[in-house]
Amino acid sequence: xxxxxxxxxxxxxxxxxxxxxxxxxxxxxxxxxxxxxxxxxxxxxxxxxxxxxxxxxxxxxxxxxxxxxxxxxxxxxxxxxxxxxxxxxxxxxxxxxxxxxxx
Amino acid sequence: xxxxxxxxxxxxxxxxxxxxxxxxxxxxxxxxxxxxxxxxxxxxxxxxxxxxxxxxxxxxxxxxxxxxxxxxxxxxxxxxxxxxxxxxxxxxxxxxxxxxxxxxxxxxxxxxxxxxxxxxxxxxxxxxxxxxxxxxxxxxxxxxxxxxxxxxxxxxxxxxxxxxxxxxxxxxxxxxxxxxxxxxxxxxxxxxxxxxxxxxxxxxxxxxxxxxxxxxxxxxxxxxxxxxxxxxxxxxxxxxxxxxxxxxxxxxxxxxxxxxxxxxxxxxxxxxxxxxxxxxxxxxxxxxxxxxxxxxxxxxxxxxxxxxxxxxxxxxxxxxxxxxxxxxxxxxxxxxxxxxxxxxxxxxxxxxxxxxxxxxxxxxxxxxxxxxxxxxxxxxxxxxxxxxxxxxxxxxxxxxxxxxxxxxxxxxxxxxxxxxxxxxxxxxxxxxxxxxxxxxxxxxxxxxxxxxxxxxxxxxxxxxxxxxxxxxxxxxxxxxxxxxxxxxxxxxxxxxxxxxxxxxxxxxxxxxxxxx
Amino acid sequence: xxxxxxxxxxxxxxxxxxxxxxxxxxxxxxxxxxxxxxxxxxxxxxxxxxxxxxxxxxxxxxxxxxxxxxxxxxxxxxxxxxxxxxxxxxxxxxx
Numbered sequence: 088x089x090x091x092x093x094x095x096x097x098x099x100x101x102x103x104x105x106x107x108x109x110x111x112x113x114x115x116x117x118x119x120x121x122x123x124x125x126x127x128x129x130x131x132x133x134x135x136x137x138x139x140x141x142x143x144x145x146x147x148x149x150x151x152x153x154x155x156x157x158x159x160x161x162x163x164x165x166x167x168x169x170x171x172x173x174x175x176x177x178x179x180x181x182x183x184x185x186x187x188x189x190x
Numbered sequence: 191x192x193x194x195x196x197x198x199x200x201x202x203x204x205x206x207x208x209x210x211x212x213x214x215x216x217x218x219x220x221x222x223x224x225x226x227x228x229x230x231x232x233x234x235x236x237x238x239x240x241x242x243x244x245x246x247x248x249x250x251x252x253x254x255x256x257x258x259x260x261x262x263x264x265x266x267x268x269x270x271x272x273x274x275x276x277x278x279x280x281x282x283x284x285x286x287x288x289x290x291x292x293x294x295x296x297x298x299x300x301x302x303x304x305x306x307x308x309x310x311x312x313x314x315x316x317x318x319x320x321x322x323x324x325x326x327x328x329x330x331x332x333x334x335x336x337x338x339x340x341x342x343x344x345x346x347x348x349x350x351x352x353x354x355x356x357x358x359x360x361x362x363x364x365x366x367x368x369x370x371x372x373x374x375x376x377x378x379x380x381x382x383x384x385x386x387x388x389x390x391x392x393x394x395x396x397x398x399x400x401x402x403x404x405x406x407x408x409x410x411x412x413x414x415x416x417x418x419x420x421x422x423x424x425x426x427x428x429x430x431x432x433x434x435x436x437x438x439x440x441x442x443x444x445x446x447x448x449x450x451x452x453x454x455x456x457x458x459x460x461x462x463x464x465x466x467x468x469x470x471x472x473x474x475x476x477x478x479x480x481x482x483x484x485x486x487x488x489x490x491x492x493x494x495x496x497x498x499x500x501x502x503x504x505x506x507x508x509x510x511x512x513x514x515x516x517x518x519x520x521x522x523x524x525x526x527x528x529x530x531x532x533x534x535x536x537x538x539x540x541x542x543x544x545x546x547x548x549x550x551x552x553x554x555x556x557x558x559x560x561x562x563x564x565x566x567x568x569x570x571x572x573x574x575x576x577x578x579x580x581x582x583x584x585x586x587x588x589x590x591x592x593x594x595x596x597x598x599x600x601x602x603x604x605x606x607x608x609x610x611x612x613x614x615x616x617x618x619x620x621x622x623x624x625x626x627x628x629x630x631x632x633x634x635x636x637x638x639x640x641x642x643x644x645x646x647x648x649x650x651x652x653x654x655x656x657x658x659x660x661x662x663x664x665x666x667x668x669x670x671x672x673x674x675x676x677x678x679x680x681x682x683x684x685x686x687x688x689x690x691x692x693x694x695x696x697x698x699x700x701x702x703x704x705x706x
Numbered sequence: 707x708x709x710x711x712x713x714x715x716x717x718x719x720x721x722x723x724x725x726x727x728x729x730x731x732x733x734x735x736x737x738x739x740x741x742x743x744x745x746x747x748x749x750x751x752x753x754x755x756x757x758x759x760x761x762x763x764x765x766x767x768x769x770x771x772x773x774x775x776x777x778x779x780x781x782x783x784x785x786x787x788x789x790x791x792x793x794x795x796x797x798x799x800x801x
Contacts, residue, residue: 096381096734100727103374104720110367112716119363126370130377137381145742146751147266148380151328153752154759155373158335161770162366165339168777169346169359176352185356204765211772261755265743268758300786306776313769320762332759336766343773350785378734384742406733439786571787 095136102129116173116180120166127159195247196256196272198240199280199319206233207312214305227295230308234288234315241284241319245277253702255325263387271325271388274702278546278695279322279456282553286448287315289674293561294441296668297568301439307347314340314445318453327376327386327465330457331369338365338421341450345438357437361430368420368427372457375413378406379465391465407466411473414461415480422454423507424514425484431507432491436499436573440564443499447506448557452549455513463521463703468538469531474522477514478630485511485637493644497573498563501648502556505599508641509552515634516545516614519627520700527621535704537620542700544613547692551598551606551685558595558678562588565667565675566652570660575648580657584664587672589653591679596649598682600642605686609693611638 106129109122131152138148170180177184193201210226210233217225248254253273261267272280291311298304317337324330342365346358380386382402383394394400395407420427431451435443462473485508492504520541527534565588566581567573582589598605601612615638618631657664666672685692745751752760 097731100731101724104723104727107367107723108716108720110363111719112713116359123363123366123370126367130370130373133374134377134380137377145384146745146748147384147386147756149748150752150756150759151377151380151386153748154328154332154756154763157763158332158766161339161766162335162362164770165342165773165777166359166362166366168774169342169355169362172346172349172355172777173359176355185359207765208768258757259754261757265755266745266751267755270758300783302781302783302785303776303779306772306779309772310769310776313765313772316765329759329762332762332766336762336769339766339769339773343769343776347776348786349777350781351788381734403733406730409730409733567788573788 090141092136092140095132099129099133099136102126102132114182116170116182119182120163120170123166124159124163127155131155194256195240195244196254196270196323199237199244199284200316200323202233202237202240203312203316203319206230206236207309207316210309210312211305224295226305226308227291230312231288231291231295233312234284234291237315237319238281238284238288241277241281244272245281248272248274248277249698263390266385268329269325269387269389270323270329272323274695275460275546275699276322278699279452279549280319282452282550283315283318283322283449286445286553286557287311289557289677290441290445290561293444293564293671293674294439296671297441297564298439301348303347307344310340310344311442311445314344314450318449321453321457325388327379327388327391327461330461331373331376334369334372334453334457337450337453338369341442341446344442345434345446347439347442354437357430357433361434364427364430365421368417370417371413371420372417375410375417378410378413382406388461388464392467395465396467396470407471411462411466411471415458415473415476418454418457418461419480420454421451422458422514423451423484423510424480425487425507425511428484428488428507432500432503435503435506435560436497440499440560440567443503443564444557444560447503447560448553451506451510452513452553455510455517455549459517459703468521468524468704469528470525472522472525474518474520474525475626477518478522479518481511481513481515481518482630482633482637483511484508484514485634489637489640489644492641496575498566498575498578498648499560499573501575501644502559502563505641505645506552506556508637509548509556509599511637512611512614512634513545513548513552515630516541516548516617519614519617519630520545522627523617523621524704526624533621537617538704539697539700540613540620541617542703543693543697544610544617546699547613547696548607548610550692550696551610551682554678554681554685555595555599555607558591558675558682559599561671561675561678562592562595565671568667568671569664575651577658577660579651579655580653581661581664582653584657584661585666588667588675591675593649593653594679594682596645598686600645601638602642603686606682606689608686609689 106122106126134148135144138145213229214226256270320333342362346354348354382400423431488504488507495501520538523534523537598607601607618627
């Protein structure tokens with residue numbers, strides 16, 4: 088009774104939660120950026136699962152996934168550049184060291 | 191080749207952005223480096239001129255649309271739509287961008303890599319105008335991302351110090367997760383209806399053709415408010431803002447506080463009011479509660495600051511609280527009194543007019559304040575308020591403009607901020623038997639008085655105290671940095687004394703939000 | 707795992723989010739499918755119907771290239787000098 092596309096939607100939301108967990112609780116900045124990429128890919132899976140309902144996926148969903156993956160790559164490039172600059176200032180990738188700005 | 195009027199601002203800004211690094215190479219060869227600054231300012235002027243033409247066209251003939259080629263909407267094409275609200279927001283974005291570009295000519299001289307700075311500033315404004323003009327939800331997300339990528343980089347532009355890179359990384363992570371939550375909402379709406387066009391979504395949701403339960407639709411509304419609310423700096427999603435806005439160069443702080451956070455509020459308003467008709471979905475309560483929470487928390491935090499730009503950053507969060515409360519009052523009136531639209535619609539238009547007017551007032555006022563504080567920091571080399579005391583007496587033009595900006599945001603008549611706050615408060619009091627709306631309005635009044643206290647405290651410290659010996663040698667800012675400041679201060683006074691034109695403009699913008 | 711209380715907080719949050727997601731996903735998957743117009747396959751669809759998205763994505767790639775170039779540029783001078791007012795830095799100065 089449970090169709091495959093419903094399992095994909097459930098898996099996509101589980102993967103989004105895993106991505107949010109990765110962004111929120113990891114100490115290494117690189118793992119935070121990987122968490123962002125996990126969320127991007129899972130939302131793409133959600134698009135495709137809701138756009139297919141069993142047959143071949145709708146081209147509208149496919150095009151949105153293609154464009155959002157390209158955007159995700161650009162965001163990751165900028166994030167990694169900022170991360171390298173942080174490393175040059177602080178000497179480590181530990182997110183706990185970025186605590187000088189608090190109040 | 192005839193470019194349609196709707197697409198002209200975007201084409202001008204994007205092509206100027208791509209050509210700026212080339213002009214920079216030409217300028218370096220010819221030993222005249224300011225050519226790229228003049229080129230960027232010319233791009234902003236051309237875009238502003240074409241936006242004025244577009245405004246005249248829309249106010250005479252109605253909303254304009256644009257589709258690429260003949261690939262129409264029912265089969266999945268992208269549509270750009272401009273009604274009066276879109277062009278109102280786009281004029282604010284382009285105007286503040288133009289003044290910030292004029293200011294950056296002298297302020298950013300000591301930095302290198304300025305061709306990329308101007309290219310990113312142009313793409314930032316182009317992305318914001320694209321968000322205002324898009325009629326397709328996924329296209330709005332793509333323009334939103336170009337605005338976000340430009341703003342992450344511009345915050346971290348001075349990468350040789352630790353503060354901008356730390357603030358830039360935190361801003362990037364929080365804002366990207368927010369944008370992705372909004373994209374999840376877009377995917378859910380696509381899953382329910384099969385389209386991402388805003389108009390088609392609104393017809394399908396309101397006519398009941400889809401069988402999604404109201405629970406799923408409210409989940410989507412929650413995702414939209416949370417996702418766009420990170421960039422709009424709603425409490426508790428605001429923690430990136432007090433780090434990012436002081437760390438950015440002052441011209442970019444003026445852009446961020448003045449217009450980028452308003453894009454978040456615009457995206458919430460446009461998507462919620464168009465797709466989910468306020469008569470059948472109740473999101474006004476949530477917006478009002480979060481608006482009051484935003485105002486109160488940020489007011490309390492602003493009192494504890496000793497960094498001038500951090501205090502101004504917290505006051506930006508307070509003003510976003512006012513705008514969200516105004517929008518929430520409009521949505522609440524339409525949803526709770528939907529059985530009597532003759533009563534509810536004028537109140538909703540009045541509240542939305544107050545919110546739109548406050549967007550303009552805050553953009554002008556906060557832009558003015560950040561540019562003035564940039565002049566002070568440029569001279570005194572410090573952002574610490576105890577060390578900046580009395581600098582307004584040495585730099586008289588800048589200090590006077592700062593005082594005008596602080597009085598305007600505090601809501602002192604006859605300056606511009608008074609009118610917009612008055613409209614939001616009166617809209618809340620216009621239904622005397624509804625005690626929830628009355629209590630919200632009373633809280634807005636309290637927060638407004640509370641905010642006025644620290645604005646006047648800042649004005650007293652900057653203008654009326656004796657300057658310390660360290661800043662005794664401060665001279666007035668150069669003329670190209672003073673020009674945008676004087677223009678903004680004059681606009682504040684002019685709108686305060688003759689608000690009629692702007693009031694009718696804001697009212698038609700509010701009406702366009704509800705009628706579209 | 708390494709840090710105790712924070713990890714427990716994260717696990718509790720994930721469990722709460724999973725409960726929320728389970729509720730909503732079971733609602734979402736109950737929506738009946740929609741009837742779609744016939745659309746050309748992806749390669750022609752992307753460049754014709756979604757042409758504006760692809761053009762703006764091209765400008766995103768340009769902006770990302772400018773961003774990475776700006777973040778990795780070589781500085782010649784000291785740049786702008788602005789002292790920051792941060793509480794613990796000032797305390798360290800006073801000590």
